[in-house]
Amino acid sequence: MDAWLDQFLQYVEVERGLSKNTLDSYRRDLLTYLTFLESRGYTVTSPYEHGYIPQYVQELRAKGRATATVSRNLASIRSFYSFLVRERILLFDPSQHMETPRMERKLPRVLIMEDVDRLLAVPDAATSKGLRDRAMLELLYATGIRVSELVSLNEHDVNLTASFLRCIGKGSKERIIPLGHMARQAVLDYVTKARSSMVRDPLDPSLFVNHLGVRLSRQGFWKIIKKHAKKAGIVADITPHTLRHSFATHLLENGADLRAVQEMLGHADISTTQVYTHVTRSRLQDVYQKAHPRA
Template structure:
């Protein structure tokens, strides 16, 4: 099975152009399924049927895995078997009629405008790393890009004169996102004053680097935003997507249309963007309940 998994992952990378994070996720899920089959002394071709796959999904559930995790595993397995049938490695698809469990849509956690402003005040811009952190936080809130897109930015992807950045989202899809004047100023200050003190070579293409001069990682950014949230006395749970969620919600609250927000976020389907309209409705209800004398 290992060789077929590697072949499938290579197909997803070359033919489908999926992002590295997605490829790693598919590979991890399929190898976990492979381990389950091996522990059960089952062959993935001879013994793989609907009941076997359901047994695997039930084992994930018994381990307390989230519905989203189980759904993602099933999606990987279904895609894998579809590929095997298409390539004539197997005759029948054992996962063909299996449906993903229904996901409970959770409203994203966002920061208030005051909390965002407090967070953005925290970096010490007298230090190169502070200039970097300030630029990253301002850029995230100004554009709503994903953290993976942020750390993948190269210097050549930023056009400060025209006020936009070029980033590559899921499936390596390129999009142009406008950049506000405050964020542009912070990025400019980092490039001219902070970055030269962090990079080890002028050939380094990465926009944001760590203290070793290498491209900053997702884990590195995670530690940075958690630190500043603590310093800003923000008690809400912060995730790498918090500023992205806040960006979208604040735009909609201030009159931006849904299609424009969808375009800026890089959502393929507008139904994904519509979750933020539920957030704004909830917040309007909170404002009403607090402000109206007969609420």
């Protein structure tokens, strides 16, 4: 089964151009599933009448796994079985009739503009780390890129002359995103005043580096944004994705075209972007209730 799993991961990496993070997610989900099968005396070729997939779903739920986690596991299992049928290892896909659990779509957490301003003002521009942190935060809010995309940026990906950045997102898809003047200035200050003194190897193309002088990790940035959010007095739980959500919501609130926001976020399906229209309607309702004298 491990050999089939390796073949599957090679297939989806080449054929579908999935990111390393997605491949790692597939591997974790399927290793857990294969371990479950082995513990019950099953294999992926066992007769479906044994009902091992519903048993696995039931076990995930018994362990308190979130609906989103169960759905993701099922998606991984379906892709795996589809591959096995395609390779004629199986004649029948036992996962094809499994229903995906219905998920409640939670509205993304968004910062109000005052909180964004406070957060972006926290890093100390008199220090190299402060210049780096301000550049990263400004860049996230200005472009809406994912944190994985942020830490993957190289120097040549940001064109400060023309004020845009080149980003490689999910599925190795490239997109070009404009930079506002404040983000452009923050990155320029970091590149000209701080980066050269922080990077260990002058030939390292990484735009943002950590205290060791090598490319900053997602976990490293997570700690940075948590620290600055606390200093800014932001009570709400904040993650790197919060600035991405805020970017999209604030654009739509100020009249941006939904398709343009979809393109900048790198969403394959516009329905993913449409969740932000629900956020703006929800915020309008809140404003109305607070402001209208007869609300």
